[in-house]
Amino acid sequence: MGLLDLFRRDRAPRAKRRERVLFDDEFQRKLEMLALVSRRVFAGRLRAERRSKKKGSGIEFADHRDYVAGDDFRSVDWNVYQRFGKLLVRLYEEEEDLSIYLIVDCSSSMGFGDKKKFDQARRLCAALAYVGLANLDRVTIVGVNESLMSRMPTTRGKGRIFKVFEFLSQLEPAGTTDLEAALKTFVAQHKRRGLAVLFSDLYDPAGFEAGINVLRFNKFEPYVVELVDPAEARPSLKGDVRIYDCETGEERELTITDGMLDKMQRAVSDYRAGIERFCAQKQVPYFPADVDTPFDELVLRVFRRGGFLR
Amino acid sequence: MVLSGLPLAQLLMIAGGAASVTVLLYILKLRRRAVPVPFARIWDTAFRDQKATELFSKLRRLLSLLFQLALLALLIFALGDPKPKQSLLEGRHLVVLVDGSASMKAIDVKPSRIEAAKAEVKKLVRGLGSADRALIVQMGALPSPLSTMSSDVTELDPAIELLSASDTRADLDRGLSFAIDSLRGLPKAEIVVVSDGVLGDVTTIASHLDLGNTSLKFMPIGKSGTNVAISEFSVRRYPLDKSRSEVMLEVANTNDRPAQVELTLLGDGAIIDVSRFALGPNERLPRYYQDLAGASRTLEAKIRFADGRADDLPADDHAYALMPERHRARVLVISKGNTYLEAALLLDEYLDVTTVLPGKPLPSEHFDVAILDGVADALPETVAAALYLNPPEGGVPLKLGARLSDFGFDTWDKKSPILRFLALGDVQVADGRALTPSPSDRVIGASDQGPILVTGARAGHPFVALGFDPRNSDWVLRVAWPLFVLNTINAFVEEDTSYVSSYRTGEVWRVPAPSSADSATVTDPRGAQHVVPVKEGRAVYLGEEAGFYKLSAGSGVDAVSSEFAANLSDLAESRITPQAELSLGQKKAGPVAIGAPGSKHELWVYLLAIVLGLSLIEWITYHRRVTV
Numbered sequence: 001m002g003l004l005d006l007f008r009r010d011r012a013p014r015a016k017r018r019e020r021v022l023f024d025d026e027f028q029r030k031l032e033m034l035a036l037v038s039r040r041v042f043a044g045r046l047r048a049e050r051r052s053k054k055k056g057s058g059i060e061f062a063d064h065r066d067y068v069a070g071d072d073f074r075s076v077d078w079n080v081y082q083r084f085g086k087l088l089v090r091l092y093e094e095e096e097d098l099s100i101y102l103i104v105d106c107s108s109s110m111g112f113g114d115k116k117k118f119d120q121a122r123r124l125c126a127a128l129a130y131v132g133l134a135n136l137d138r139v140t141i142v143g144v145n146e147s148l149m150s151r152m153p154t155t156r157g158k159g160r161i162f163k164v165f166e167f168l169s170q171l172e173p174a175g176t177t178d179l180e181a182a183l184k185t186f187v188a189q190h191k192r193r194g195l196a197v198l199f200s201d202l203y204d205p206a207g208f209e210a211g212i213n214v215l216r217f218n219k220f221e222p223y224v225v226e227l228v229d230p231a232e233a234r235p236s237l238k239g240d241v242r243i244y245d246c247e248t249g250e251e252r253e254l255t256i257t258d259g260m261l262d263k264m265q266r267a268v269s270d271y272r273a274g275i276e277r278f279c280a281q282k283q284v285p286y287f288p289a290d291v292d293t294p295f296d297e298l299v300l301r302v303f304r305r306g307g308f309l310r
Numbered sequence: 311m312v313l314s315g316l317p318l319a320q321l322l323m324i325a326g327g328a329a330s331v332t333v334l335l336y337i338l339k340l341r342r343r344a345v346p347v348p349f350a351r352i353w354d355t356a357f358r359d360q361k362a363t364e365l366f367s368k369l370r371r372l373l374s375l376l377f378q379l380a381l382l383a384l385l386i387f388a389l390g391d392p393k394p395k396q397s398l399l400e401g402r403h404l405v406v407l408v409d410g411s412a413s414m415k416a417i418d419v420k421p422s423r424i425e426a427a428k429a430e431v432k433k434l435v436r437g438l439g440s441a442d443r444a445l446i447v448q449m450g451a452l453p454s455p456l457s458t459m460s461s462d463v464t465e466l467d468p469a470i471e472l473l474s475a476s477d478t479r480a481d482l483d484r485g486l487s488f489a490i491d492s493l494r495g496l497p498k499a500e501i502v503v504v505s506d507g508v509l510g511d512v513t514t515i516a517s518h519l520d521l522g523n524t525s526l527k528f529m530p531i532g533k534s535g536t537n538v539a540i541s542e543f544s545v546r547r548y549p550l551d552k553s554r555s556e557v558m559l560e561v562a563n564t565n566d567r568p569a570q571v572e573l574t575l576l577g578d579g580a581i582i583d584v585s586r587f588a589l590g591p592n593e594r595l596p597r598y599y600q601d602l603a604g605a606s607r608t609l610e611a612k613i614r615f616a617d618g619r620a621d622d623l624p625a626d627d628h629a630y631a632l633m634p635e636r637h638r639a640r641v642l643v644i645s646k647g648n649t650y651l652e653a654a655l656l657l658d659e660y661l662d663v664t665t666v667l668p669g670k671p672l673p674s675e676h677f678d679v680a681i682l683d684g685v686a687d688a689l690p691e692t693v694a695a696a697l698y699l700n701p702p703e704g705g706v707p708l709k710l711g712a713r714l715s716d717f718g719f720d721t722w723d724k725k726s727p728i729l730r731f732l733a734l735g736d737v738q739v740a741d742g743r744a745l746t747p748s749p750s751d752r753v754i755g756a757s758d759q760g761p762i763l764v765t766g767a768r769a770g771h772p773f774v775a776l777g778f779d780p781r782n783s784d785w786v787l788r789v790a791w792p793l794f795v796l797n798t799i800n801a802f803v804e805e806d807t808s809y810v811s812s813y814r815t816g817e818v819w820r821v822p823a824p825s826s827a828d829s830a831t832v833t834d835p836r837g838a839q840h841v842v843p844v845k846e847g848r849a850v851y852l853g854e855e856a857g858f859y860k861l862s863a864g865s866g867v868d869a870v871s872s873e874f875a876a877n878l879s880d881l882a883e884s885r886i887t888p889q890a891e892l893s894l895g896q897k898k899a900g901p902v903a904i905g906a907p908g909s910k911h912e913l914w915v916y917l918l919a920i921v922l923g924l925s926l927i928e929w930i931t932y933h934r935r936v937t938v
Contacts, residue, residue, distance in 0.1 A: 109348040109349055112346070112347075112348035113348075201348070201349075203348055203349035203351075203352075205351060229348075232347075232348055232349075235345075235347070237345060240342045240343075241342050241343055241344075241345045242342040242343065242344045242345070243344075243345050243346070243347045243350065243353060244344060244345070244346055244347070244350070245346075245347060245348075245349065245350035246346040246347065246348055247348075247349075248350065250350045251344075252350060252353060252354070252357070253342055254353070254357055260356065260357065263356040263357070264352070264353065264356040264357075266356070267352050267353075267355040267356040268352055270355070271352055271355070
C-alpha cells in the first residue's frame with residue numbers, strides 16, 4: 001500500500017483513519033483558503049477566478065472604448081457621457097482559469113532509502129493539487145524520470161481530488177533522471193502555458209539546470225520544490241565500501257572515514273547551494289522540502305512565506 | 311630458551327596453516343561491501359582527492375595484515391610454552407603434606423583450620439617460581455595425593471579445593487614416607503607440612519625415616535584450642551535383661567582451665583539423660599550409666615559447655631554407638647514334657663520355642679538351638695546347635711561312661727559363658743551317667759566320679775551335653791537352672807561375643823558380613839556408598855568419618871543389611887592446641903618462605919598479554935579507520 005493510500009476514502013478503514021488525521025477537515029479548509037500565486041498572467045480557457053488578458057464580463061474595471069452599434073446599452077458609461085459628451089463603453093477584465101502542472105520526479109533516487117522523498121513529494125503534490133482544484137484551476141500531474149513516465153489528464157474542480165490521490169498512489173520510483181529530455185516531451189505535449197511545479201531531488205547526472213531551463217524557455221512559470229533527505233548528506237557508512245549509483249549503477253571504491261563524511265556533507269551542501277543560486281539567478285522560485293518537516297507545515301507556512309501560496 | 315609445550319616442528323606446521331588461513335581471510339576481507347547511493351556524482355566531488363592517497367591506503371592494509379600475522383606468531387610461540395633453559399634445570403620440587411586430621415576441623419580460625427590451610431597452600435602455589443613443581447597430598451590416616459607433581463596452577467588449584475578434614479588422626483609417618491618416595495631422585499626436594507601440629511608423638515619418626523637432602527618445612531595453622539571431648543563411648547546390653555543396657559563413656563577437658571560441661575545422652579534420637587558436671591584442667595572423667603532404658607538401637611552422646619558456648623572442635627563433641635540387634639532365637643525342644651525346662655524357656659521373651667514329641671517328624675525350618683530332653687534323635691542340618699539333657703545310650707555325639715549316683719558339680723569352668731553367674735557347688739544329683747568326651751571336646755563341669763557337662767562341636771555344629779536328668783536333682787529348684795539354659799542358648803546364638811558398639815575412625819574396620827559374599831556396600835554418614843571387599847565373613851573398610859554407617863551385602867533372599875557406628879575417640883586429636891614448630895627428634899622443620907604472587911614467570915602469559923594489548927590497539931585503530 002502506497003503512502004498516498006492514506007488519502008483514499010474508499011480503501012481500508014485504517015486508511016480512512018489516517019486520511020482524517022493527515023488530511024483532516026481543518027487542513028482541508030485551510031487549503032481551500034489558499035491559492036497558487038502566478039506572477040504572470042496566462043490565457044485561460046474557461047471562466048474562472050483568474051485574471052486574464054481578455055476583456056469581458058468580469059467585475060474588475062479594465063478600460064473604456066468607443067461605443068459601436070450593437071453594444072449593450074447597459075455597459076455605456078453615462079458618467080463619462082455627462083462630462084465629455086462621448087459615448088464610451090466600460091470594459092471589464094475577463095477572469096479565466098489557470099493551468100497548473102505538477103511534475104513529480106519518479107526516478108529511482110527519489111525512492112532511495114525508505115521512499116521518504118518520494119512520499120513527501122506525493123503528499124505536497126496532492127496538497128497543491130487540492131489548492132488548484134479548489135480555485136477552479138486546471139490541474140495536470142505528470143510523473144517523469146528519463147522520460148515522461150505517466151500523466152494524469154487535466155482536471156478541474158475539487159471534487160476531482162480523489163482522482164489525484166488515485167494517480168499519485170500508482171506512481172512508483174524507477175529509472176534514471178533526465179529532466180531535460182522528460183520536460184522537453186512535457187512542453188511539447190502541453191501547449192497551454194501555466195505554472196509548472198517540479199518536485200524533485202534534482203539528482204540529474206546531466207545537470208538539473210537543463211531541465212529547469214526547458215520550462216523557462218517554453219514560457220512556463222517554473223517553481224522548484226527540492227526534496228531533501230538529511231540522512232543522504234551523512235550516511236552511516238564506514239570503512240572500505242564499493243558504492244554504486246542507484247540509478248546508473250556506476251561504481252566507485254572508497255574508504256570512508258569521519259573526515260570523508262565531513263567532506264561528503266560539505267559536497268551535498270555545495271550542491272544544494274548551487275541549485276539555490278541557479279534558481280535565484282533565473283528568478284525561479286525555489287523551495288527546499290525537508291522530508292523530516294511535516295508536509296502540512298511545509299504547505300501552510302513555508303510555501304506561503306515564500307510567496308508560492310497566498 | 312627451550313620450548314616445553316608443543317615441539318618446534320608441530321608449531322611450524324600450525325603456523326603455516328594458520329598463516330595461510332589468515333591471508334585467505336584477509337583477501338576475503340578486502341572484498342568491499344556494495345552500498346547503493348542516491349547520486350554518485352556528489353561522491354565524486356567529495357572524494358576526488360582520495361586517489362592521491364590510494365597507495366598509502368594499500369600500504370596501511372598491508373600493515374594491518376602484517377599486524378595480524380605478528381599476533382598469530384606470538385600466539386603460536388605461546389603454544390610452545392617457551393621457558394629459559396636455566397629455569398628448567400633448577401626448579402624446586404615440593405610435596406605439600408596438608409594435615410587432614412580431625413583437629414583441622416577446629417574453628418579457632420575462621421572458617422576452619424582446614425580452610426585456612428587451603429588458603430595458605432594457595433598462596434604457596436601462587437608464589438612458586440616458574441620452574442618449581444609441587445604435589446598436593448592430603449595427610450589423613452593414609453596419605454592421598456590429589457594432584458601430580460606439577461607447576462600448573464590450573465591443576466594445583468582444583469587439588470587444593472579437594473582438601474578436607476576427616477575424623478581421623480593424621481599419620482605423619484606414612485605421609486613423610488610417601489613424600490620421600492615421591493621426591494626420590496628429584497633435585498631441590500622439599501617437604502612442606504601444613505598442619506596445626508596436632509600429630510601425636512612424632513619424636514620417633516626421625517629414627518627410621520631418612521630425609522637425606524630433602525628439606526622439611528612447617529607451615530603452622532591455628533591460633534588457640536578450647537575443647538572438651540567425648541574420648542570413649544561404648545554400650546552393651548545386659549546378658550540377662552537385653553531390654554536394658556549399660557553405657558561407658560569418657561569425657562575429657564583438654565584445656566588448662568576447668569570447665570562446666572553438659573552431657574546429653576540420646577536413645578533412638580530422644581533425650582534419655584542430661585547431666586551437668588565440672589571437669590578440672592586436662593581431666594579425663596569416665597562415666598557409667600547402668601540400667602539404662604529407653605534405647606533399643608542407637609545411642610548418641612553430646613557434650614558442650616554448660617553455658618551453651620561451643621568449643622573449637624565440634625567433631626569430638628558427638629559420639630555414636632549402636633546396640634546389638636536382638637534376635638529372636640528359634641529353639642526346638644524334643645521332649646515328652648519337662649515343666650522345669652519349659653519354665654526356664656518362658657523367662658526370655660526373645661525365644662521362639664517349638665516343642666516336638668520324641669519320634670515324631672522334625673520340622674524342616676532352621677533352628678538356632680535344639681534341646682533334646684532324654685532323647686538322642688538325629689538332627690537335620692537345619693539345626694545349628696544342640697543341648698542334650700540326660701542323653702540315652704548310643705544317640706549322643708559322645709559316648710556315655712559309668713553310671714553315677716549321689717554326685718554333684720565338684721569342678722566347673724567359671725569362665726565359660728555357659729556357666730557364668732552360676733553357683734553350682736551345692737547342687738545334689740541322684741543319678742546319672744559320666745560322659746566320655748572326644749579330645750576336641752571340653753569338660754566344663756565334672757563330679758569327682760567323672761565328667762557330667764561337656765561342650766564341643768560335631769560337623770561344625772556345637773553342642774552341650776549334660777550327663778543327668780535335671781529333674782533328678784535339686785538344680786531345677788535353683789536360680790542356676792534357668793540361667794544355665796539361657797546362657798547355653800545365648801552362647802549358641804553368640805549375640806554378644808563379637809559385637810562392637812562403635813568403631814574407631816582412621817582404623818581398618820572388620821565388620822561382620824555374610825561369609826558367602828565377596829563384597830559389601832558401606833553407606834557412610836553423608837550417604838556416599840562404597841563397595842568394600844568381604845574377607846572371611848568380615849567387610850574390610852577404612853572409615854574416616856564419625857557417625858552411623860549401613861552395610862549391605864548379598865542379593866535376593868541372601869541379602870543382609872546391618873548398621874554400625876564409628877567415633878573419633880582419639881584424645882590426642884582432641885588436644886587441639888596448635889603447635890608453632892615441628893620437630894622430628896633432633897630435626898626441626900624450617901619455616902616456609904612464600905614468594906610474591908605472580909612470581910611464577912611463565913613466558914606464555916606475557917606473550918598472551920602482548921597479543922591482547924596488540925589486539926586492543928588493532929581494534930582501536932580499526933574503529934578509528936587508521937588501519938583500514
